[in-house]
Amino acid sequence: xxxxxxxxxxxxxxxxxxxxxxxxxxxxxxxxxxxxxxxxxxxxxxxxxxxxxxxxxxxxxxxxxxxxxxxxxxxxxxxxxxxxxxxxxxxxxxxxxxxxxxxx
Numbered sequence: 001x002x003x004x005x006x007x008x009x010x011x012x013x014x015x016x017x018x019x020x021x022x023x024x025x026x027x028x029x030x031x032x033x034x035x036x037x038x039x040x041x042x043x044x045x046x047x048x049x050x051x052x053x054x055x056x057x058x059x060x061x062x063x064x065x066x067x068x069x070x071x072x073x074x075x076x077x078x079x080x081x082x083x084x085x086x087x088x089x090x091x092x093x094x095x096x097x098x099x100x101x102x103x104x
Contacts, residue, residue, distance in 0.1 A: 014076050026071065030064050 034057070041056040052058075074082065 010076070014072070018075050030067070034060055034064060 037060040038054070038057045074085075077085070
């Protein structure tokens with residue numbers, strides 16, 4: 001298990017290397033999206049769809065949590081590993097795109 005010191009070193013190295021302006025903008029957009037999802041869809045979900053009042057809010061919150069973990073994961077990778085993963089993603093998604101085009 002990671003000790004507190006190694007977690008602190010990881011966090012300090014990650015925070016030192018990210019672009020804080022872009023991170024702040026992404027966090028602001030996440031917050032605004034979550035706020036507008038809460039304000040605008042609670043009545044629609046309860047009246048028309050017969051679901052929980054906050055169904056879309058919780059769904060949006062789950063996607064934001066997944067997005068934050070993905071952001072932290074990819075921003076903590078070295079540039080060499082990021083290039084390797086991006087090539088792998090490119091070829092996999094190209095194959096999926098070709099499959100989508102070829103299917104009726």
